[in-house]
Amino acid sequence: MVQAGAGTPSRRTMTRRPRRPVSRTMPTVATAAVIAGALLPLTATTGTADAATLAKADDGASIAAYKWLNKTKTAFDITVESPALGAQRKVRVLLPKGYRFSSPKAWPVVYAYHGGNDSYVSWTRSSDIQSVASKWGVMVVMPEGANGSYTNWFNYGKGGTPRWEDFHMKEVRQLVERNYHAGASRAVMGISSGAEGACTYAGRYPGEFRFAACFSGVLSMSLPGIPALLMYTNTKPGVDPNAIWGIPRVDQANWDAHDPVKLLSKVRGTRFYVSAGNGTPGPFDKPGTAPWDIGYLSEKAVNPTVQDFAKRARQLHIPITAHMYGPGRHSWPYWKREMHTAWPQIMKAIGAKPVR
Incomplete structure (x- = not known):
């Protein structure tokens, strides 16, 4: 979906390899540390990780660079060299x-997905997720x-890149679990197309x-008018919408x-929180x-799909x-409110505890 109020994705910037370690920052793995299962710190605020020092994903995806975002070293970006995408892409990580x-120690983790026409910075730019998460013993990963x-593109049955599902569910997950102690107690959260991705992956x-x-x-992708809507919103310069799902x-x-609603029968051990407005003027609208x-038209369109999903989940006793x-319209003020409402349920489900 087209996301009202979305920012422009930031340009990828190059980072230089630090000349010599001088202080504690990100982890590297020395040979002895690999044997011991420990992580030792790299030492520059911004740097390029040697491919030999960090564990790779099964398909060879690797962490090519990192950058701390604050002095307290509770937030950083990593650059992933991704075979699934055939390119480098970034991931933002919040630490508890x-x-x-x-x-x-392995930490409970929330994977947070952004909407269309946006990027990995979306959640920290448009919500207070960093402040909310800081009060809990939880990692947040925003790829x-x-x-x-949020799919491996069909490409007329030929497959190939981009494989966004593989990037999220294999490469990113394996890299943060193997290198940064993200645990197996996971939750997923998303807005707009990221919400579709979250429910699809579940x-x-x-x-x-x-x-x-x-x-x-x-x-619910097969309701009347929804396939045409998805094709329309995915029609962009240089993009063939038929290449996505076919x-x-x-x-x-x-x-x-x-289709999230048709995948509900496969769900195991997942609780859901879903929400939507009705596309009429609400309390946060000008x-x-x-x-x-x-923003109104988009929310009016997604509303019946959320209702259909909830109805089917109840039929299946999920x-x-x-x-x-x-x-309410299709915009961040409502999603921020919904995050605050859902957050305690998320923390309870993954066993995250408040911190002082």
Whole structure:
């Protein structure tokens, strides 16, 4: 979906290899540390990780660079060399209070996905997730999703890049678990197309997530008008929308294989929180906003898909909270509120504890 109020994805910047270590920062793994299972720190605020020092993903994806974002060293960006995408892409990571690279402790983790026309910086730029997460013993991982629709592109049955699902569910997950102590107690959260991705992954990877929070996503892809809407919103310069899931009806099996509502029967051990407005003026909207505003139209379109998803989940006796909050458009003020509402449920599901 087109996300109202989305920022422009930041340009990828090059980072230089530090000349000589001088202070404690990110982890490297020396030969002895590999044997001992410990992580030792790299030492520059911004640097390039030697491929031999950090564990790789199964497909060879590696951490090519990192950058601290604050003096307290609780937030950093990593650059992933991704075979699944055939390019480098970034991931933002928030660390909990008391985190130690040298400690083997595994932390509960929330994977947070952004919406269309945005980037991995979306959550920290447009919400207070950093402040909220800092009060809990939890990691937050926010990977780049671009306009990839959170799927391995069909490409007319030929497959190949981009494989966004593999990037998120294999490369990123394995890299943060193997190098930064992200644990197996996982939750996933998303807004707009990221919400669709969160609910899709929960169905395609049974048992991987204990909780999925999905705000204003298309959660039922075959409702009348929805395939055409998805094709329209994915039509961008240089992008063939038929390459994503295939041609509607012609490649229906692939559409069905990525439809959140049709994947509910495969869900195992995941609780859901889903929400949407109805696309009419709400408390966070500017007075006088035209009724044909893209934020109103988008929310009006996703609303019935969220209701259909919730109905099917209840039929299958899957634990779900559905907050259909009435007036509101497809925009961050509502998603920020929904994050605050869902957050205690997420923390309880993954066993994260408050910190002082």
